[in-house]
Amino acid sequence: MTDARMPTGTLILDRVLRFIPHAILLLLLIGLWELAARIGWITSIMIPRPSAIGAAIFKLYITEGTIYRHFFITLTEAVVGFLIGASVAVGLAVASSMSEVFKRYVIPYAVVLNVTPGIALTPVIIAWFGYGMGSKIALAAILCFFPIFVNTLTGLVQVDEDREELFASLGASPRQVFAKLRVPAALPLLFAGLKIGLTTALIGAVVAEFAQATDGVGVLMSRFSFQLNMAASIATLLSMTVIGLLLFYTMEFLDDRIVFWRRESRRAAASRAAARTWLGQLGK
């Protein structure tokens, strides 16, 4: 069985070629912006020139290296908050899917939590959890709870009658139905919820930092802004983008690996891996 794949060399070249027009456009835009600033079309101190932003980035990352600590702190706040919120959300969702009664009495409170803008809780959370990382983690956890909860529950509760009938005809026990049917079927929605949750957790961490904190990219950005150091502020904002992209692509990677049957490229790779394992076991 031949595998119709392009040789890796052409694949990389293709990607590089497609990247070039984007790179050109970006350089053009930055160039125009810089030009406009130098000529005097953009005079406001509020809009720093790209070279100033670049200098700020250099200073933050290389010369003074101040950003790494803050970067790491915000990242930790977001991730830990996400893990806590996600665990509680998934746990409650699983419990709700297994017990109709539990679901019925948990749902109203989940709805109330959803309908309240979580951000409104920020001052209270800070009063309760203090000025350190604790409050940021708490807000992140609270904000990311609902999307994960509702997506996971929807995923677990959805019923495909044909599949239910198949499992019933095979005499599967409720535990087997849960493990072999409900959980895999719920994974796509679960991951969709996790992606939203991770983004929301980052927002929670950053907003809590705005309100009250000493460390973190949110605070840094806030501080630079109020010192009217716009270049550094934007440089810090870009770091936040980096955190966001990091989190997003990590989740994409996990999604791709765990819910492998959704993407064609992964299906082929998973097929091959399965073939190797199985044929190996069969001694071929």
Next chain:
Amino acid sequence: MRLQQAIADDIVVSGRGVGKTFANGTVVALKNADFDIKRGSFVSLVGPSGCGKSTLLRLVSGLIAPTSGQVNVHDTPVDGPRSDISMMFQKATLLEWRTALENVLLPTEIAGTPTKADKKRAYDLLKLVGLGDFAFSFPAQLSGGMQQRVALARLLQTGADILLLDEPFGALDEFTRERLNTELMRIVAEIGATTIFVTHNISEAIFLADQVFVMTSRPGQVAKIIDVDLERPRPLSIQTSPEFNALVADVRETLGAV
């Protein structure tokens, strides 16, 4: 208005050397087709997947242009969708935000502003296909068969005399399909329309048509044109008659031979 007894001998749809290739000539969807279709006749295009039947239909409709040859309708070449040709697809494709009546009116709306007469016509067509009581229902409230009947009414709304149908009842169960096919033949005969009907079902192709274009694949082409001289109107029972079976055998042979 029953013209089927006196099918005029004039040709309303003709093709000369009609061909269609894709991807710079590497994929031959249809190889040179030559055909003449008389006014008021019912033509079936039958064959397996890839034989080019849907392609040929779309070439006649003007949705795609031929890479070689030419299709003429009413003695003028086809170079795009036109008002004397109306088309029906495999999926009912109704717009969910419009009532059945508004869906039937859609072609008239596209062509211009619907008049009161147009609206009455749409309503009458819905009554004709048996959906008078559902004129103001939404597609979500109609079954698959009912949706296809709305699509059928929409097909007839413009009053075009060339009707093209691409496996319109394929997704329905056999009983509904047979009923709709019989209805289709009755309506088409009544208004004197020329019909081209695509299907992959041999019995259906023969049952409906005056002429069957047997199409084969690799490359797509019209292998044979078989005349069907059975009586009209066609009762369902004709499908078990020896003449019918002979025709089926003929078609199968043509399909198997290539």
Next chain:
Amino acid sequence: MVAVQHVGDDRTAGNAARNLRNRRILAHAAIFVILIATWEIASRLGWLDPLFYPRPSNIMRSFWLIYVQNGNVWYHLGVTMSLVFMGFIGGSVLGIVLGSLVGLNPTLRRFLKPYVIVLEATPRIAVAPLLIAALGFGVTSKIAIIVLVCFFAPFINTLSGVMNVNAEKLELFKAMGASKWQILRKLVLPDAIPVIMAGERLALTAALSGALVAEFIQRDQGIGSLILVYTRNLNMASAFACIFTLTILGFLIFRGMEIIDQYIAFWKHEGGRDRVSAKRRAAMGPQT
């Protein structure tokens, strides 16, 4: 023994269903009351420091205070809501217009794609301090923040809705010889409405959050500032009263959007379908 359907069976079934529902509502209410009571008792016993964890009774008292006695919550709520409204309209219009333009233009879409991805990954609300510093304290920066925050969902959803038109419907329109403008008006836009509405719901939620963050930073007016001030003064009861006010508001917004959806995307709702059916039938006149 033959099972016989008695005349009163339907009514009994109806009654049984009603009884079940009433019992459930009672159960919900009971649980709620028990939770509140436990909270109250724990607070009075000193298990929960009343300074940080306000008693339900105090919260209720605060409700009375801020709503009736000095009624200051109405003003602040009004301030916040007008900002939310203005920012929401601005962000939605911007998002829908740009989303349509980009969605309909493949070249534009291709070149904007990396910037959209970057924009999506950045927490847009993080730009709040920047905007406040750049535009100064006051209403302008607040509205700018709200517009920025609630622009994204309508933009992405409109983009997606306009792009993902059903291929068969498109073919149908082409077969009828429809012009590009007709396809846009009669197919693309109605088709995209449900997705756009979903984006709008997200935008409204985001707008409220954006307003609150702006108020946290500026600390001048609005219900966000109120919550901040109360918390700083350790008047947790009033802070919670404000938070629950937002819960009620959030619920009203949620219901409001549902009702609007029933009118705009009527064909997705059974009630909406029936209503418009009847309306169209009546409009057709007595000839039916």
